[in-house]
Amino acid sequence: MSAVRENGVIVAIDGPSGAGKSSLTKLLAQRLGYIHIDTGAMFRAVALMSKRAGIATDDDARLAELCRGLDVTFVRDGASCRVLANGEDVSTEIRTEEIGLLTSAISARKPVREALLTMQRAMGAKGGVILEGRDIGTVVFPDAEVKFFLSASAEERGRRRYLELAARGDSATLEETIAKVIQRDKQDEGREHAPLKQADDALPIDSTSLSIEEVLSVMENAVRERLAQGDKG
Numbered sequence: 293m294s295a296v297r298e299n300g301v302i303v304a305i306d307g308p309s310g311a312g313k314s315s316l317t318k319l320l321a322q323r324l325g326y327i328h329i330d331t332g333a334m335f336r337a338v339a340l341m342s343k344r345a346g347i348a349t350d351d352d353a354r355l356a357e358l359c360r361g362l363d364v365t366f367v368r369d370g371a372s373c374r375v376l377a378n379g380e381d382v383s384t385e386i387r388t389e390e391i392g393l394l395t396s397a398i399s400a401r402k403p404v405r406e407a408l409l410t411m412q413r414a415m416g417a418k419g420g421v422i423l424e425g426r427d428i429g430t431v432v433f434p435d436a437e438v439k440f441f442l443s444a445s446a447e448e449r450g451r452r453r454y455l456e457l458a459a460r461g462d463s464a465t466l467e468e469t470i471a472k473v474i475q476r477d478k479q480d481e482g483r484e485h486a487p488l489k490q491a492d493d494a495l496p497i498d499s500t501s502l503s504i505e506e507v508l509s510v511m512e513n514a515v516r517e518r519l520a521q522g523d524k525g
């Protein structure tokens with residue numbers, strides 16, 4: 293394991309859709325005073341911009357060009373965090389189910405992964421960060437000091453998404469939502485470049501029957517233990 297970096301350790305949180313990555317990353321970052329990097333939001337921003345530009349999901353040349361001209365940044369807004377694509381606040385627009393599925397397809401393309409990999413490494417290099425995504429512990433920061441692989445059953449993840457959608461007034465059924473979660477798992481696990489998979493040295497957490505508080509406590513303890521080891525780790 294590498295020594296603790298300038299601003300603290302790097303924490304990697306990977307796992308499938310609906311496992312609780314975003315919620316836990318946000319809470320853990322608050323507890324530790326760390327920066328939260330939602331890499332899914334970065335891929336979502338690319339997907340949104342590609343849709344607006346009418347780029348086909350397999351047009352690697354145009355996707356590469358799009359990524360070259362795209363700057364994705366995060367700005368804090370009270371307790372929440374806004375996502376800016378070339379300065380435009382796209383936080384709400386990137387969160388639809390349609391963009392979620394498109395993102396899953398776009399994020400399988402090599403030029404998109406390469407462009408965002410460079411951005412993510414630059415954002416996290418000094419430590420004091422938590423990155424959440426699919427390939428943080430395996431590809432982006434294989435030397436991250438603390439790695440979690442957060443999962444839950446597809447039924448439970450679908451149920452959580454369904455509740456979120458219903459609260460937003462969306463009419464999707466529970467069955468449809470579970471089916472979409474399973475479809476996204478297949479796409480994310482089956483792709484050639486940086487597929488979703490658990491790093492060998494990640495701590496697996498199955499949140500199916502754990503509360504958010506319980507998961508947070510496991511994660512916080514693991515990070516604090518690593519910090520207490522300091523440079524000896």
Ligand SMILES: Nc1ncnc2c1ncn2[C@@H]1O[C@H](COP(=O)(O)OP(=O)(O)O)[C@@H](O)[C@H]1O
Pocket residue numbers: 307308309310311312313314315316452453456499502503504507
């Ligand atoms: N352990 C948990 N128990 C119950 N609900 C949870 C748990 N973890 C997350 N949730 C809820 O599930 C939904 C999806 O969580 P989210 O953090 O967006 O997952 P991900 O980022 O992995 O897709 C949210 O509504 C969140 O509040």
Ligand SMILES: Nc1ccn([C@H]2C[C@H](O)[C@@H](COP(=O)(O)OP(=O)(O)O)O2)c(=O)n1
Pocket residue numbers: 308309310311314331332333335336392395396399400424425426427428476480
């Ligand atoms: N590091 C990452 C993060 C997300 N992705 C892809 C795979 C996912 O299907 C989409 C959307 O990810 P996001 O984390 O925003 O999705 P959920 O909130 O888990 O539903 O992006 C990726 O390939 N690599």
